Amino acid sequence: MPTTTSPDPAKARRRLVDALTAEGALTEGSPWHEAFAAVPREVFVPRFTLSGPDGRRTVEPGDAGYLDAVYTDTTLTIRHDDAGTPTSSSSQPSLMARMLEAFTVPDNARILEIGTGTGYNTALLCHLLGAAQVTTIDVDPELTATARLRLADIGQHPAVVTGDGTQGHPAGAPYDGILATCGVDRLPVAWPRQVRPGGIVVTNIGNGVACLTVDRDGTAEGRFLPGDAMFMRARPEPDHTAPVAAQFTGLIMNETGTRREMDLPVSAHEIVHTLAHEIWMLHHDVLSMSFGTDPTDPAAVVHGLVHPSTGSWARITPQAGDRVTVEHDGARDLWGERLDLAVQWADARRPEPGAYTLTVEPCGTHTLRRTGAHPVSWTL
Structure with missing residues (x-):
């Protein structure tokens, strides 16, 4: 009788890490490189949907290609609103890696993650910083409850909070950094107010990822990372349905x-x-x-x-x-x-987001600047 061999998650993870390293999303030997190789993504996405030419299909353990899909550099959607718009997912690993590599916080930093989602990104943060240093918040109580259980399954017990992440989590402030895994149209004024001077905020704004440093007066200023990026938008409440x-x-x-x-x-x-x-x-x-x-x-x-x-x-x-x-x-x-x-x-020769900087004043005024041969600025 022929024998079959079950797919090896560790090998699948290693293949993904090698691919992310080859394309420059991860740096060989960096702490995040090791974190991606160690944290099991499959624990956090036992069931998800993928979109393709034939529409949307659901994938779960036991399906052919399940583990390959989990460890492919793609977004795995876990929830849609009533209009069919995706509202929660495990984000594309290369984008997660780029953001985490840019999230340069010191050892023993206390950080706030906005947008718990599946909990996979939370697990990566816990692996590097220690769960006691991580607070994560999401507006959806079902997501936070599930993420808390799955994090516990791998021995991680960060503070998992249900609430409006656009308001931050003042009870745990000040933080050394805030990392948002959801998109915002404007940087919420609450975020830099809850970050220590010299700390950073990394988030998707527009179609780029902004990496901003908070000054002593509360101004947040910095650049956008190279390359386009778009996360699912932050929601004011769990059942919010955005216009389409x-x-x-x-x-x-x-x-x-x-x-x-x-x-x-x-x-x-x-x-x-x-x-x-x-x-x-x-x-x-x-x-x-x-x-x-x-x-x-x-x-x-x-x-x-x-x-x-x-x-x-x-x-x-x-x-x-x-x-x-x-x-x-x-x-x-x-x-x-x-x-x-x-x-x-x-x-201006179609510059990508990396050609732009952003300054957010304590009152909330945003100034977007395009640098290079065709400089210009806009007050938002």
Whole structure:
């Protein structure tokens, strides 16, 4: 009778660590390198979903390829809201590694993690710093309860708190650093107030990861890491359902407004679905969409922008050549704003987030700066 061999999680972890090291997400010999090799991701994601060409599928132990999926450099989603938007996951390991490598806190540092999620990132922090030094918070009581149990399964017992992470956790302050595994549109003023002078805050803002140092006066200032990054957004409450572009298809396709035609210096698709960091920062609350009869034909695709809180919208319809028809309405000229920013970004040779710095004053004012050959700043 032939024998079968069960997959070896340790070997799978090692393959992932080797891949993360080869691509530069982990540094050979760093403490985080050892942590990723030691902490079992499978404990924290016994069941998850993956999205592919055929839609969303659920993966769990016993399924073919389960362990390979766990130790692939991909996001493993564990929860969706009522609109089908992912709300919690085990983030892409390479992105986690980049953030943790940038989270330069001293030995015996006391840290606050915002966004417990599955608990896997918490386990990595505990492995390096010691569980007694780690506090983690999440708005969802089911997530915190499950994470607490799974952390205990591997012998880690950090402080796991249920609450609104955008308010930090003042009862445990001050911290030497705050690491957020959720995305925010603006740095919450509570975070730097709960960090010691010289401590750091690492979080996803816009489509980049900001690494900010807190000064004695409470100002947080620093750079964005190289490369694009997008985490699931922080939620004000467990059952919060964020607006999605699909809700506004009827508005974009059927409403009438002010109409104009223009030639574009860059494609409409690039402007609507831009990677420009300044647009992600300034248009953080603007939804983008595209739909048409032939997605492979740019002339057959209609694009839309909508700002849900004001009802402002824009419909962009490609014409012959580089010409488009734009119809829009509302308090904001979304297309005019987006076009100006996109053209500036293209003229600056499409810099990635690592070309930007951010200063957040104690009152909450944000100043975004683009460095290099085309410097510019925006007050948010």
